[in-house]
Amino acid sequence: MTAMQEHPGPHGYSATKEDYVKRLARIEGQVRGIKRMVEEDTYCIDLLTQISAVNKAMHSLSLGLVTDHMNHCVLEAVASGDEDVITEKVEEVSTTIGRLLR
Secondary structure, eight states: OOTTTOSSSOOOTGHHHHHHHHHHHHHHHHHHHHHHHHHOOOHHHHHHHHHHHHHHHHHHHHHHHHHIIIIIHHHHHHHHOOHHHHHHHHHHHHHHHHHHHH
């Protein structure tokens, strides 16, 4: 199963989906602000400061999603008792964390 495939049922972030959408809207606004800064020839260090803030916000969002995934999908797999499903979910989280750390 690829990361972009549909998974049946509610997702781990479903209960906080609205919060994630709001956070993404703020990040989107920050990125638009950075674009404006480039268009206005803003000083490099000021741009890098804003880019750092966006990166931190994205990392925080990612950590929240990984946590939600573990608290929902991984625990659901453990509750099923199916060793293959448990192994698949743990490997999925491990691979995802590896991508986030690159």
